[in-house]
Every structure is written in C-alpha cells, then in structure tokens.
Amino acid sequence: MPKRSAKESKPLKTTKKLKTTEEEDNGVDSGIDTKAKSDLCKTTANETNEECSRVSSIGSKFNKKIMSWNVAGLRALLKKNRLKDFETEDADIVCLQEVKCQQKDIPEEINVWAKYKYKYYNLGEKPGYSGVCLFSKEKPLQVKNGIGLKEHDSEGRVITAEFPDFYLVTTYVPNSGRGLVRLDYRQKWNNDFDEYLIALKAKKGVILCGDLNVSHKEIDLENPKTNTKTAGFTAEEREDFTRFLSKGFVDSFRHFYPNDKKCYTYWSYFRNARDRDIGWRLDYFVVSEQLMANICDNQIRKQIKGSDHCPILLYLSI
C-alpha cells in the first residue's frame, strides 16, 4: 500500500489581514478553474442508490460500514426529520460529533432507537457545546471517554471503542476559533492526541474518525489562498496533521482518491456556500497503516443535508 507523503505545498505568504469572520471567506469566488468532471468528487454513491463496489487491497468485499457525521446539534437534526438518513445508510457503527446537548436532552427517538443497541456518549460539561456519541449494532469489548488527560477531557471530544480487530476513535477536534484565539490550545491538543493514538496503535489497528477541523492540502478546500490565516487551514494545523500521518496513519479518503477535487464535507452556512459548493474537507477516516489492507472505500455523502457538515462512510472488510 502507498506510503503517505509528508510533502505539501506551503501556503503562500499574503499581506491580507487576519480575518475575524467567516463571512469574508466563503462568499469569495474561487479563482480555480472548473476541472475535468473525472477529477470531481465521485464518492456520492447513494445518490444513485449504488453501494460500495470496491474491494480491499486483499480483494475482499466490505462487510462492515462505519458512518461519521458532525450533526451540528442533534436536536435540530431530528426536528428536520433526518433520522431517515441513518436508516437508509444502515451503517454498523455511527459516530456523531457536535451533538450539542446534555444527556437529559438526547431526543427520545434516539434513546429508543432499536437498530443500535449499544449507545455511548461523551457530552462534556458546557451545555450546548461540542459532545460526541457512538452507536453500534455490535457490542464493543470496551468503551472509554476522553484521552486520560484532565486538560482535554472536559469538553466531550473523544470516545474510544475497542472491537475485536480495531480501536475506533471518534473525535471532535477543538476549533482554533475566530482570530485563531485557540490555536495554541489546539496545538497542545494535537500533540497529546497524537501520543494517545500512537500508543493505541501499538496495541491494535486504529480507525480515527470525525471532525478533525483541518483541511490538509490546498486540494481539500475551495479557497486555499485566502484561508491561510483561517482556523482549519493554518500552516500550524496542516503541519501538525502531516506530522501525525507520518507516524503511521493514512488519510483513507486521499488514499483512494488522490486527485479528486471538491470533495468537501463542510460548507459554511454563510452566503449559500453549500449551494455553490464553496466547502472544506474537515471530516476524515484516518486509518493506521496495519489496517489499511482491510479498507475497501471511503465515501462522502454530499447530498445528505441537515447540518453544515455531511456524513462520511468507511467500508471495511474485516
């Protein structure tokens, strides 16, 4: 399997001042020409009622499906009648980020949801902020919230579920904020979280999924030139991610689709960014190298609405 390259195009120096709101970014038309259709995101299988037809590198068809979705408020999602999208996908494991509620606020439809017998939550302390959960048909061997560091474990950002053949870690990585007010903390998080994942990988294959709040390369967002000082595309965040991958992890989407453009998973609510497809790829399935042989595909469900992020899917043969 191909090794990930740590080489990347450095962001251009720009004299533009630091942006304080997203409004300035997402409305700007990209200067990039529309490329050949064959290079565009082709991973929206369910739009055509097609399921994953790829096989893993060892030739086997998928037998397990994991879904990850930053829902930007679980209650709002359900009010918009979006539970049906989960039913359609019928993933074996569902990981949600930014559920933005406390245990008592989890909608009853979720509590009584029979498809996923095993439900786990890490909802954090601050009401209406962050929060992740993991739903599984199969019972995990073990489930743990956080990464074992008090400094990072109060905001409901990580759940680790151990399965027979892999660890599944779902996360909502701290946003560096407007004016990058939280970039320092984000880099501390990056260091500590990397260590946690590397230690895990020493024991068993690791699948990391969720909103990593970084677009890795210029190809991963619509307006790379104007966003080098915007949270999610700073040199610091990108380099941290490159360094992490170099420790033995694979951005599974780029592994399968190295040159596909406009494969976004997030669009700002501002200025109709989604309709115009002015987006970012912020959501990932990152897989430890030892497990890549078992991965069949990674798909992006651009057509599923209800949040400013769309769901992503991992197909495994395991």
Added chain:
Amino acid sequence: MPKRSAKESKPLKTTKKLKTTEEEDNGVDSGIDTKAKSDLCKTTANETNEECSRVSSIGSKFNKKIMSWNVAGLRALLKKNRLKDFETEDADIVCLQEVKCQQKDIPEEINVWAKYKYKYYNLGEKPGYSGVCLFSKEKPLQVKNGIGLKEHDSEGRVITAEFPDFYLVTTYVPNSGRGLVRLDYRQKWNNDFDEYLIALKAKKGVILCGDLNVSHKEIDLENPKTNTKTAGFTAEEREDFTRFLSKGFVDSFRHFYPNDKKCYTYWSYFRNARDRDIGWRLDYFVVSEQLMANICDNQIRKQIKGSDHCPILLYLSI
C-alpha cells in the same frame, strides 16, 4: 360624566403557594360560566369592517384616532408582515411598546414609513429589552423621554408628546416579574409615575396609553382566583391602580363597557391561551377627567395577531 369608583372586590386570600411560571396559570380552565353574549367584548369593530359610530358625551363624532400596541419585538412583527394592520387602522398617532431593539435595529420599513412623518423613540439601554415609540401624522408641540427621574429613565418606558389639546403619554410599565422579584420596584415606579402624571394633568388634559401591566378587577382577566400572586394581578398592583384613578383619571374602556367580560388585550404564548381566550386586560387608555367629554370610544382589536398583546384604539373628538 360618571366618576370612577374606587371600590373593588378584594382578592381572596388563598393558601396556594407563589407561582413561579406562567405555565401553571394559563392552562387552567376558568370556573366562570360563559355569560350572555351581550356581555362579551363587543369592541372588535374592524372584524366587521365597522368604524366607531359612537359619539362623545357632548354629541360629536370622532375626528382623531390613537392606537396603542405592545408589539413584543418590532423586528419580529415586521417579519410576520404585520405592517398592513397599521395601514388598515390608519390611526393619527401610533404608540408601540416592547419594541425590543436599539435605534440601529429599527427596521428600514419603519424609517421610511411616510404615513407618520414624526417618529419618536425611547429605547433604553439594555439591548432587546423594553423600548417604546410614538409615531404621529401631526407634529407634536413638544416631545420628552422619561419622567425626569434617573432611577426610572434608563429602560425606555415613557414618551410624552404634547399636542394642542392634551398630553399623550405612552408607557411600558415594569413587570413585577416571576416570583414578584420586582414588585418593590414596581410600586416605587407606580408612586413616581403617578406624581408625574398628576403634575402633567394640572397643566393640560392627559391621555395615558400602553401596557400598564395590571389587570384592575376580577372581570379583567380570565382566572382571577388563581392569579392573586401573579405579576399583574397582585393586591399591590391593583390597589396602586385604584389609587391612581381616584386622583382624577378614568379607565376609558371600563367607562364605556362597565360589564363586558373577556375584553382581554394579552394572552400568554403558553398552552394556546389565545385560541382559548384565556387572557388579561393589561393595555389601557387612561384619560384625565377633564378630557373624558372628548372621548368617543375605546376599542380592542382582539383579531389582530403578531404579538402576545393586541392593539387598542382610542377615538376622540377634539
């Protein structure tokens, strides 16, 4: 003209504990039997496209119309396309309470509204809280915000406009709050505001309009028995109002309709109170005695939606 009686039925002592939310009150069915139709509120003239046909006590037809409406958020009202109601009524003067915005937030439709050339605002300091305004076709001789006491003049509650034949005072009286947390302040307000109005009346006839945040008698709300400890129907607020009227002011609505029931101007948003007509009369035109000979009618526009209060109208011959 008839003198207002200061006699009133004292609220019954009850062992019920203090209510902390309105929810407990407005859903409870009233024990009062439905009375003969002739006793019900008949002042919704515009429902049948009827204008005021009454004449003043000196026999003249109206030639001036004043509207008062607690709009519970001016921006929200306009979003609901309610500007047309003002056009239909075509009052000479419009007084609004609880506009809940600052000058910069006043919708442009209001700023460019040609019907009312003269527009005055007292919007207070706290964003999104309280705030009153007064629109007039005719230019007032003089306009003043507040009552001249620092303690009471920071919340945007009073505008006084002097016209040739009367002072028009519009107000949003402080709510005593859940658990009556602000009843003490309310009583201080009542005292100081009364003094202000009495001094004004010594100079010229006075019309006071707006949300007085009190239902005077049992007839003025649906559930008098269960609301004696609720803001707006405490013995304190009712007695203060009785005392004020005894100083030479007339509740003009009750003057014309002494026995009409269900003449409400406010319905809680809770529990469909408005559909079930579980309401309160909180909005008034109070007129100084010397001016009552010029008053033709006072009508309540129960059918006009868009706020938890409805508009009220005063017809004058002056």
Added chain:
DNA sequence: CCTGTCATG
C-alpha cells in the same frame, strides 16, 4: 447563517 445557551415576559 445556524446551532445552541440565557433572560425576560
């Protein structure tokens, strides 16, 4: 823009 929170009524 859109989610949550909170205060106020």
Added chain:
DNA sequence: CATGTCAGG
C-alpha cells in the same frame, strides 16, 4: 411559547 440577547463555529 416566543421575543430578544450572547458564544460558538
């Protein structure tokens, strides 16, 4: 229940 506010993204 429905206005506003504010933080967060």
